[in-house]
Amino acid sequence: MKEIKDFKASVRAWLEANCPPSMRTPPPEGEMVLAGSRLTFSNPDQRLWFERMREQGWFAPDWPREYGGGGLDARQTRVLETELSRLKCRAPMFNLGIWMIGPVLLEFGSDEQKARHLPGMARGEVAWCQGFSEPGAGSDLAGLSCRAERDGDHYVVNGSKIWTSYADRSDWMYALVRTDMSAGKHAGISMLLIDMASAGVSTRPIELISGKSHFCQVFFDNVRVPVANLVGAEGDGWMLAKALLAHERRAMSKFGDNNVPGVDFLDLARRLVAEADPDSRAALADRVAACAMDEHAYKLTLERTHEAGGAGQDVSALVATFKYVHSEQNKTRYRTLTALAGTDALGWEGEGYSEELLKLARQWLNAYTYTVAGGTSEIQLNILARRVLGLPDSGG
Ligand SMILES: Cc1cc2nc3c(=O)[nH]c(=O)nc-3n(C[C@H](O)[C@H](O)[C@H](O)COP(=O)(O)OP(=O)(O)OC[C@H]3O[C@@H](n4cnc5c(N)ncnc54)[C@H](O)[C@@H]3O)c2cc1C
Numbered sequence: 001m002k003e004i005k006d007f008k009a010s011v012r013a014w015l016e017a018n019c020p021p022s023m024r025t026p027p028p029e030g031e032m033v034l035a036g037s038r039l040t041f042s043n044p045d046q047r048l049w050f051e052r053m054r055e056q057g058w059f060a061p062d063w064p065r066e067y068g069g070g071g072l073d074a075r076q077t078r079v080l081e082t083e084l085s086r087l088k089c090r091a092p093m094f095n096l097g098i099w100m101i102g103p104v105l106l107e108f109g110s111d112e113q114k115a116r117h118l119p120g121m122a123r124g125e126v127a128w129c130q131g132f133s134e135p136g137a138g139s140d141l142a143g144l145s146c147r148a149e150r151d152g153d154h155y156v157v158n159g160s161k162i163w164t165s166y167a168d169r170s171d172w173m174y175a176l177v178r179t180d181m182s183a184g185k186h187a188g189i190s191m192l193l194i195d196m197a198s199a200g201v202s203t204r205p206i207e208l209i210s211g212k213s214h215f216c217q218v219f220f221d222n223v224r225v226p227v228a229n230l231v232g233a234e235g236d237g238w239m240l241a242k243a244l245l246a247h248e249r250r251a252m253s254k255f256g257d258n259n260v261p262g263v264d265f266l267d268l269a270r271r272l273v274a275e276a277d278p279d280s281r282a283a284l285a286d287r288v289a290a291c292a293m294d295e296h297a298y299k300l301t302l303e304r305t306h307e308a309g310g311a312g313q314d315v316s317a318l319v320a321t322f323k324y325v326h327s328e329q330n331k332t333r334y335r336t337l338t339a340l341a342g343t344d345a346l347g348w349e350g351e352g353y354s355e356e357l358l359k360l361a362r363q364w365l366n367a368y369t370y371t372v373a374g375g376t377s378e379i380q381l382n383i384l385a386r387r388v389l390g391l392p393d394s395g396g
Helices: 002-018 044-056 074-086 096-108 111-122 237-254 265-275 278-310 316-346 355-370 377-388
Strands: 128-131 147-151 154-165 172-178 189-195 201-205 215-226
Touching: 002 044, 002 074, 074 278, 096 111, 096 128, 096 172, 096 237, 128 154, 147 172, 154 172, 154 189, 172 237, 189 215, 189 237, 237 316, 265 278, 265 316, 278 316, 316 355, 316 377
Parallel strands: 128 172
Antiparallel strands: 147 154, 154 215, 172 189, 201 215
């Protein structure tokens, strides 16, 4: 107990001394540092924060030191996360490698794959993208058709992936491919690590209605991938995908206000309620209070789950609810703010709108994307119904 208290005090002191004050505010839009070989920083504080956290090994605090991690145990990692959140520190970078494929390689990768890929991820030097969704396979991910056919020491990959976040800025992709056309839908899938610089890989950015997008479609035209880049065994892809999606959903359920460009919910809500028509003020305040209480209850549940998990209890059912609950709560908070601001919240650009309300409109739309990415809310409910509650399969 004393040890963890001392650890907490030392983390707090280190963060106070090393996190520049400007890195304790939500990042402005477009100011997120994306890990990778083409790292860019918007300002010196951002670089300093990145470099200091990297030297601590705190990009991947619970990974072993030999792979560039911080070597912290689960309780220490939780203390670090709590202190980062308490001080409202920004995530020093956006790194799908650490959040998703890294933990999968730690558990299922070969020694060679771990030694080759984990240190670069942990230092933020290599960007990874996720090649799961395809034009014909989203929620029904196991329906994917991108093929990898064995040819000596290589697989030859043909097909396409879609909605691949930051593919055009990524160095590597972890991809689900079909290696056995005759096996069942799930059994014929494998996971490959694909160098995005390989001959035959091309990416096309997808433009969205907002004019901005991090989405790409990726095409594979006879791309040769060494067999050594197969994760696990042939046919393990579905099992690995489920493990990876659990890491993805866990990472998403931890996204706090300090990590997404946006507005301070309570701050803006208080001001909007104060400016509202006196007749509707009480009703509006009720909605804000409900959101704040839900958020607080969620944080307490995270704490409780962590404690129970640390004490050896099975918390998998609770953990399975987090991504759904958190992304839906986030959506409700932005919907509440938009309702409070009324027609002023509908501005997209141009004169007559405050900077804050323009951010709100974007963030409100953005909140919907979290209920889709990593598996939609409907799919999360299906999973909870079947796997946690044991309800009969309705065939959906
Ligand atoms: C911000 C963001 C980032 C993303 N990044 C990536 C990425 O990096 N890599 C990647 O591979 N993919 C990525 N995706 C894609 C994402 O995984 C898919 O959009 C998602 O899985 C849904 O698939 P879909 O878009 O094909 O929708 P569909 O599967 O066509 O679903 C359409 C609608 O039907 C509903 N629905 C479908 N099936 C059922 C069912 N059985 N029961 C009830 N309702 C159902 C869905 O909930 C949804 O509302 C990203 C998506 C977003 C929004």
